Amino acid sequence: xxKNDTVxxxxxxxxxxxxxxxxxxxxxxxxxxxxxxxxxxxxGPSGSGKTTLLNLIGGLDRPDTGNILxxxxxxxxxxxxxxxxxxxxxxxxxxxxFNLIPVLTARENVEMIMHLQKSQRMDRDTRIxxxxxxxxxxxxxxxxxSQLSGGQQQRVAVAxxxxxxxxxxxxxxxxxxxDSKSASNLLDIMAKLNTEEHITFxxxxxxxxxxxxxxxxxxxxxxxxxxxxxxxSTA
Amino acid sequence: xxxxxxxxxIWRNKSRSMIIIFSIMLxxxxxxFVVAIYKGxxxxxxxxxxxxxxxxxxxxxxxxxxxxxxxxVLPESTALVDITxxxxxxxxxxxxxxxxxxxxxxxxxxxxxxxxxxNEERAISQLAEKIIEGDxxxxxxxxxxxxxxxxxxxxxxxxxxxxxxxxxxSTNSIVSAAFRVMAIYESENxxxxxxNVYVFRDxxxxxxxxxxxxxxxxxxxxxxxxxxxxxxxxxGMVPSLQVDTWKNLSPETELMVDTTNEYSYIIxxxxxxxxxxxxxxxxLMAILERTRELGMLVALGMNKVRLFFLILWETVxxxxxxxxxxxxxxxxxxxxxNRNGVxxxxxxxxxxxxxxxxxxxxxxxxxxxxIVIFLIVVITAILSSLxxxxxxxxxxxxxxxxx
Numbered sequence: 001x002x003k004n005d006t007v008x009x010x011x012x013x014x015x016x017x018x019x020x021x022x023x024x025x026x027x028x029x030x031x032x033x034x035x036x037x038x039x040x041x042x043x044g045p046s047g048s049g050k051t052t053l054l055n056l057i058g059g060l061d062r063p064d065t066g067n068i069l070x071x072x073x074x075x076x077x078x079x080x081x082x083x084x085x086x087x088x089x090x091x092x093x094x095x096x097x098f099n100l101i102p103v104l105t106a107r108e109n110v111e112m113i114m115h116l117q118k119s120q121r122m123d124r125d126t127r128i129x130x131x132x133x134x135x136x137x138x139x140x141x142x143x144x145x146s147q148l149s150g151g152q153q154q155r156v157a158v159a160x161x162x163x164x165x166x167x168x169x170x171x172x173x174x175x176x177x178x179d180s181k182s183a184s185n186l187l188d189i190m191a192k193l194n195t196e197e198h199i200t201f202x203x204x205x206x207x208x209x210x211x212x213x214x215x216x217x218x219x220x221x222x223x224x225x226x227x228x229x230x231x232x233s234t235a
Numbered sequence: 236x237x238x239x240x241x242x243x244x245i246w247r248n249k250s251r252s253m254i255i256i257f258s259i260m261l262x263x264x265x266x267x268f269v270v271a272i273y274k275g276x277x278x279x280x281x282x283x284x285x286x287x288x289x290x291x292x293x294x295x296x297x298x299x300x301x302x303x304x305x306x307x308v309l310p311e312s313t314a315l316v317d318i319t320x321x322x323x324x325x326x327x328x329x330x331x332x333x334x335x336x337x338x339x340x341x342x343x344x345x346x347x348x349x350x351x352x353x354n355e356e357r358a359i360s361q362l363a364e365k366i367i368e369g370d371x372x373x374x375x376x377x378x379x380x381x382x383x384x385x386x387x388x389x390x391x392x393x394x395x396x397x398x399x400x401x402x403x404x405s406t407n408s409i410v411s412a413a414f415r416v417m418a419i420y421e422s423e424n425x426x427x428x429x430x431n432v433y434v435f436r437d438x439x440x441x442x443x444x445x446x447x448x449x450x451x452x453x454x455x456x457x458x459x460x461x462x463x464x465x466x467x468x469x470x471g472m473v474p475s476l477q478v479d480t481w482k483n484l485s486p487e488t489e490l491m492v493d494t495t496n497e498y499s500y501i502i503x504x505x506x507x508x509x510x511x512x513x514x515x516x517x518x519l520m521a522i523l524e525r526t527r528e529l530g531m532l533v534a535l536g537m538n539k540v541r542l543f544f545l546i547l548w549e550t551v552x553x554x555x556x557x558x559x560x561x562x563x564x565x566x567x568x569x570x571x572x573n574r575n576g577v578x579x580x581x582x583x584x585x586x587x588x589x590x591x592x593x594x595x596x597x598x599x600x601x602x603x604x605x606i607v608i609f610l611i612v613v614i615t616a617i618l619s620s621l622x623x624x625x626x627x628x629x630x631x632x633x634x635x636x637x638x
């Protein structure tokens with residue numbers, strides 16, 4: 001039985017590539033438990049399985065063994081279509097290369113998620129205004145991604161990740177393509193969201209700046225968790 | 236939102252979208268042009284058959300068409316005179332006809348000999364206008380004959396060449412007479428040019444021994460639309476005679492008229508297949524290029540139905556842009572050609588006339604087919620986008636995001 005503040009509860013999850021020939025354990029028997037409001041960094045060398053683990057938790061990929069419970073729902077048992085809807089309503093994603101839709105404005109990129117959720121126009125407008133204030137981009141709301149800097153694009157991506165009011169946000173190397181100032185600015189925003197709105201963040205990262213800001217750091221090596229520094233505080 | 240994304244997506248790669256739009260325009264134009272040419276050809280053929288070959292209808296003894304015996308002449312009847320007085324009737328002429336053999340020093344050929352009244356024939360079949368060499372019937376030479384260009388070439392006949400026509404008269408005796416070529420004609424129907432020779436009706440009647448009788452009455456009406464009604468009326472006036480419309484007399488033309496749409500649509504389907512492969516290829520490229528983005532959309536929660544319609548709408552929009560331009564271009568071009576004609580003789584002198592068509596065709600914009608053709612193009616475009624759209628549905632977000 002999970003506690004009420006548990007967001008992610010993953011048991012014995014493994015992801016094996018080439019199981020028939022030369023099996024490679026991208027994720028090897030991992031247990032992971034994340035509570036609401038955590039600000040956690042998943043670190044490890046390249047090829048250690050960080051992105052794979054993030055994909056499994058985010059329901060973008062399916063584990064070969066184990067269960068992943070998000071808000072008490074075992075996402076490994078959901079059909080492909082239900083998993084898409086689940087991702088839409090429960091998980092926010094921030095990608096390394098921003099992945100904004102180039103033909104949509106910043107506002108439309110965020111609004112698209114709410115549109116997929118079929119939320120009302122008035123609710124959308126209010127939420128978008130709030131989100132752009134939070135990511136400090138109210139003046140760029142009608143800009144196309146190509147008119148924004150990398151840091152600004154990533155902040156729009158954060159706003160998009162939060163648009164659906166998800167239980168947690170998975171961020172895969174969010175600062176990897178940003179300069180120090182933009183990275184610092186982005187981290188400030190995410191930390192503020194975490195502190196003030198208790199939004200749960202799980203990052204995969206190499207970036208020391210992210211690691212320094214995280215309150216919990218999980219280290220992966222060869223698909224296994226080798227260390228897990230517990231949260232110093234949870235909101 | 237999906238519609239807006241689809242609309243904006245098509246302008247991301249303008250050159251590629253323009254290629255699809257141009258393909259759709261070209262497909263629509265090709266479809267309409269084929270039908271327009273076909274309609275123009277048919278109209279020309281029907282007009283040629285009515286105005287220059289058989290008239291709207293013909294009256295014969297019921298057995299005459301079986302073996303063209305000289306004895307099967309039209310009876311002396313006031314009804315035949317009454318027919319000429321009908322208000323719907325524009326012109327009539329009466330011909331004597333027999334099948335026979337044309338012989339020259341170089342050889343012989345089977346021919347149909349038509350005995351005509353030149354002034355009436357000039358009006359009813361525009362025979363004088365078909366002359367390419369020599370003069371229309373004159374009394375200056377004895378037994379003049381008018382032969383077609385193809386027959387003249389085959390038999391090496393020139394103006395003033397002498398030839399012998401041999402046939403059976405009304406008593407079933409073989410008769411021969413010498414004629415002299417006074418004109419060579421060329422019509423739109425090469426096979427007929429090779430077969431029909433024209434002589435004075437009086438000259439032929441004398442040889443056939445039928446006095447002033449005739450075998451055929453040709454009727455030209457003022458309006459094509461009156462054909463069925465007037466045919467019934469005339470048949471009522473001469474119940475013992477056979478009344479044939481141009482449709483019976485030229486069944487191949489009637490068949491062509493009846494099958495216009497079928498033939499046009501077969502050609503259209505072939506054109507559409509080419510269009511379909513073009514669209515499939517280009518839309519597949521568009522999807523492969525956006526694999527990562529489409530995978531990201533699925534990752535963020537866009538379900539596959541929406542993704543499918545996103546791709547489908549992109550094609551629909553491309554079609555909606557291409558079709559109006561295609562229609563406009565087709566309308567302008569076909570109407571231009573309708574005024575100026577398309578001369579097919581540059582592709583071969585007898586190419587069209589061998590099949591009974593004029594060398595110059597005036598395409599007609601197919602107003603009554605335009606909706607069907609438009610729908611065929613739209614449906615082709617949409618069906619062509621199904622494969623790329625289904626391909627997009629198979630995208631796994633985690634794989635797509637790695638690209």
